[in-house]
Structures are given as structure tokens and as C-alpha cells.
Amino acid sequence: MGRRGQPKENVMSRVTALITGASAGIGEAFAEELARRGYDLVLTARREERLQALADRLSGEHDVSCQVLAADLAEPDAVEKLCAELTERSIDIGFLVNNAGYGVPGHFLNNDFSTHTDFMRVLMGALLELCHRLLPPMVERGEGHVINVASIAGMLPGTGGSTLYSAAKAFVIKFSESLSVEMADRGVKICAVCPGLTHSEFHDVTGTRNEVNQLPKFMWMSSELVAKQGVDAVLQGEPVFINGPVNHGMELLARYLPAAIARRIVGNQSKKFRSAENTSAPQKP
Numbered sequence: 314m315g316r317r318g319q320p321k322e323n324v325m326s327r328v329t330a331l332i333t334g335a336s337a338g339i340g341e342a343f344a345e346e347l348a349r350r351g352y353d354l355v356l357t358a359r360r361e362e363r364l365q366a367l368a369d370r371l372s373g374e375h376d377v378s379c380q381v382l383a384a385d386l387a388e389p390d391a392v393e394k395l396c397a398e399l400t401e402r403s404i405d406i407g408f409l410v411n412n413a414g415y416g417v418p419g420h421f422l423n424n425d426f427s428t429h430t431d432f433m434r435v436l437m438g439a440l441l442e443l444c445h446r447l448l449p450p451m452v453e454r455g456e457g458h459v460i461n462v463a464s465i466a467g468m469l470p471g472t473g474g475s476t477l478y479s480a481a482k483a484f485v486i487k488f489s490e491s492l493s494v495e496m497a498d499r500g501v502k503i504c505a506v507c508p509g510l511t512h513s514e515f516h517d518v519t520g521t522r523n524e525v526n527q528l529p530k531f532m533w534m535s536s537e538l539v540a541k542q543g544v545d546a547v548l549q550g551e552p553v554f555i556n557g558p559v560n561h562g563m564e565l566l567a568r569y570l571p572a573a574i575a576r577r578i579v580g581n582q583s584k585k586f587r588s589a590e591n592t593s594a595p596q597k598p
């Protein structure tokens with residue numbers, strides 16, 4: 314390895330990392346962590362001004378180049394355009410962090426199907442397409458890293474409200490695990506990083522801030538620690554990584570308790586941090 318986690322081949326030519334959802338929370342922390350380790354960065358999300366402010370700060374504080382490419386990943390052609398722009402700027406991505414995400418409050422039938430379609434594009438479709446488009450050059454070089462940010466929710470029983478969230482995260486975990494097997498002898502490491510409750514803007518966006526603020530402090534992690542552990546995990550070749558002992562404990566309980574009991578416990582706990590809208594009976598379509 315070269316300086317602080319940089320692959321050897323890139324001591325001369327540096328590795329560029331693309332981070333989705335870099336305008337806030339865990340994505341911003343990944344940008345900070347990778348800049349600190351000497352990676353050049355391409356930052357993407359919808360809020361361009363925030364990305365530009367972050368890019369200016371990181372390129373000033375670290376000896377790295379930071380470029381901004383604003384995109385709404387719910388748009389069907391967003392990834393195609395993003396990758397075309399990377400080609401236009403002659404940028405090779407050697408480290409991909411698929412992090413952009415959010416929750417959709419409410420029961421399945423209470424939201425328009427277009428809301429679900431957008432959600433699936435951002436949390437699954439864009440992630441898959443970025444892997445499909447950006448992995449071939451990594452395979453050709455025999456070196457590359459991909460972090461797919463999942464969630465401990467993808468390992469726990471499903472609950473009422475935010476219906477697609479745990480399903481999408483379970484998908485990300487299984488996809489990453491399979492891909493890591495396919496890439497094992499190609500020099501490309503894939504890791505699904507699974508945080509639990511993390512300080513970020515996530516719960517402001519979903520409208521559950523008041524509820525989650527009631528949860529005990531020991532359940533929470535900082536975005537910075539989640540990102541640092543995530544980068545360490547993919548560099549070490551972990552296919553699936555759970556952040557923190559509390560989330561490990563929850564995964565173990567879900568794995569070993571009888572399913573009906575685990576479902577009841579998780580269902581009761583989730584009511585504490587889902588908004589009233591989430592736990593109310595669904596409206597008739």
C-alpha cells in the first residue's frame with residue numbers, strides 16, 4: 314500500500330473516488346475521510362452549492378483535487394449523463410461510494426407509486442448502474458474499491474411504515490455480497506457497509522427527528538466514524554461490514570431469535586421512531 318491506504322499503483326497517479334450523496338451526513342464524511350487519505354474526489358448530489366463549498370474546503374485542507382457533478386439520481390438518465398461527464402473530463406474512477414439515500418415515510422399504499430419508483434431508482438437502480446458502468450475499467454486495471462452504503466435495517470425483520478427501506482437495503486447487502494464473490498479474483502473489492510442510527514440529516518428529511526431524539530445516546534454513531542470504518546472495511550476486503558457493537562448485537566438477535574419474536578421486538582421498537590403517519594392504518598387507494 315502507498316500513503317495512508319492508497320493502492321500501490323497509484324502512488325504516482327492518484328486514485329479518484331466518486332461519492333454519491335456527498336452534500337450531507339455520511340456521504341460528506343466519506344468525502345472528508347477519503348480526502349484525508351489522499352484520494353482525489355468527484356462529489357455528487359442534487360444540492361450543487363453545498364457540494365461546491367465542500368469541494369473548496371477539502372481541496373484547500375488536503376492536497377487533493379475535488380470536482381462537483383450535481384445530479385438527481387431519481388432521473389432515469391442521471392447515471393448515464395454522470396458517466397458521460399466523467400469521460401468528457403477524462404476522469405477514471407477507482408473508488409466508488411454509493412451512499413445517496415433517504416426514507417419514504419408512510420405505508421406502502423399511502424404514497425404514489427411514482428414516489429416508490431424514485432426511491433427504488435436512487436437506492437437501488439442508480440447504485441446498480443454505477444457499478445455496472447464503473448466496474449469494467451477497475452477490472453481491466455485489476456484494482457478498485459466499491460462501498461455500497463446499506464443499513465442494519467436490511468438485516469432486521471421488516472416493519473410497517475417506510476415499507477421499501479429495509480427491502481432496498483437487504484437488496485444492497487445481497488447484491489454487494491454476490492458481486493464481491495464475482496470480483497474476488499479480479500482485484501476489485503466490494504463492501505456493503507451497514508450503519509444503524511447515525512447523526513446526519515436523514516431523520517430531518519424523513520420527518521422523524523423528534524422521535525429519534527428520544528432514543529438512547531448509546532445507539533447512535535457519528536457519520537465520521539461510520540465512514541472511517543467503512544473505508545477500512547473495504548480496504549481490508551470485507552464483503553459486508555456492520556458498524557458498531559449495538560448494530561452487531563441487533564443483527565445477532567435477529568439471526569438467533571425465533572422469527573416471530575424478532576419481528577415483534579423490532580416492530581415495537583420501530584414505532585418509537587416512526588412518525589404517527591408511519592404507524593397509522595393505510596388509507597384506501
Ligand SMILES: NC(=O)c1ccc[n+]([C@@H]2O[C@H](COP(=O)([O-])OP(=O)(O)OC[C@H]3O[C@@H](n4cnc5c(N)ncnc54)[C@H](OP(=O)(O)O)[C@@H]3O)[C@@H](O)[C@H]2O)c1
Nearest residue numbers: 334336337338339358359360386413414464511513514515
Ligand atoms: N442516518 C442514519 O441513521 C442511517 C442509518 C443507516 C443507513 N443510512 C444510509 O446512509 C446513506 C446516507 O444517508 P445519511 O444518513 O447521510 O442522510 P442525509 O444526511 O440525509 O444525506 C443523504 C444524501 O443523499 C443525497 N440524495 C438524496 N436523494 C438524492 C437524489 N434523488 N439524487 C442524488 N442524491 C440524493 C442527499 O443530497 P441532496 O439532497 O443534495 O441531493 C444527501 O447528500 C443512505 O443510503 C441511508 O439510507 C443512514
